[in-house]
Amino acid sequence: MSLTQHSAGAASAAPAPARVDLARTWLLRSPLASGGDSAADVLVLDLEDGLPAARKTEGRERARRAAETAPVWLRISAAGTPDGEADLELCRELDDRLAGIVLAMCAGPADVAHVAASRRVGVPIVAMIESAAALLAAPAIAAHPATRRLAFGTGDFRRDTGMADDRTALSWPRAQLVVASAAARIAGPIDGPCGSVEQARDAAEHAAAMGFTGTLALRDAAIPGAHAGFTPAPAEVSEARALLSAVPDGPVDGSYAPALARARALVARAEALARL
Incomplete structure (x- = not known):
């Protein structure tokens, strides 16, 4: 059974705080999409990559309407950027309709602190590590009291570092996130998108073997394989x-x-x- 139940076009009640640590699959969906129910453990409305620049305002309004049905998880843009600040304003407006925040492009613990100051106490924050500098700061990010889990933004990380989409090349940064999470005594990190539907289970099993306990996903069809790999x-x-x-x-x-x-x-x- 999913950690959350989803109504058409919106995420519903988020997992109870303790269950955030168990969530295996985190589906990123644009607020502009017309998706219905999802078997993912957590459905995240993506205000960052899920929205083209010209439709950011529209996407936030759709997320606001989705929150009228049930509390929503939001992936927000980088802290301190114009889009990030607009996303945080929406987080403040939603108050108890905000279930959790996935912070894109987290650069350091100061970003977590900035976001934490704009959300209701107790709302979990998942910090995405997507650059070389963020990876080096991962222990401090993980140790911040407001950080609930780390997530690996593999695409932007590879763009920043020049690393190939190769398990051997990415084994070191993945291991760093696992160690940082363990040292901070938080749940194992969330891996980058699990790839194609056919590869989802294999990718999840590999990530689980490295110490990850969940994965981002971009398609509903990849959820069953990812669940199996992390169970x-x-x-x-x-x-x-x-x-x-x-x-x-x-x-x-x-x-x-x-x-x-x-x-x-x-x-x-x-x-x-x-x-x-």
Whole structure:
């Protein structure tokens, strides 16, 4: 079951705060699009790349109308830019109809602080890392109290760095985001768009193996594959439970501790996802 339920053309109630950490798929949809229900865990109305420059005002108005039906997630433009400030004004207007913010082109913790000052306390912020400078600032961005998760904007990051769309080339920046998130004790990061429908599951499995726990998506058809890639397989869960049941209660050899911790985390995630 999706973390959110969606009505035609709009996102509905956002996941409860704790569930934001579990969300596997984050579908970016233009407010101008006429999409209906989505199986994605979170539907995000994209005010940045989802709107051409000439239709920004129209797109914000459509997002405002969508919020009349149910609280919405908004992807907003870079902090401090004219479009970013106009998007933040909309966030202030929506108040309790704003479910969460995805901050595009986050450059550093000051951007998170700026956005946090414009939203209702408790509204989660997902900070997108989309440049070389932002990657170097990722630990500080992740550590900001208002940051709920990091997301990897692969397209703009590759444009900024010249890196190819290649798993080996992007393994280092991906690993940096995983480490930054773990050090800040926030949920694992959200990967860049999962690509074609045919590649969605494979891309999700690769990202999950690196420590990511979710992905952006651009098409509804990619959601089932991405969900499968980020959901522990039954065989993995059975193996983890077998390990936990085989180890006696009480102190054990310290060499078992990492394996046991991973097994507990996997089982806990599988059980939490099953309750959604």
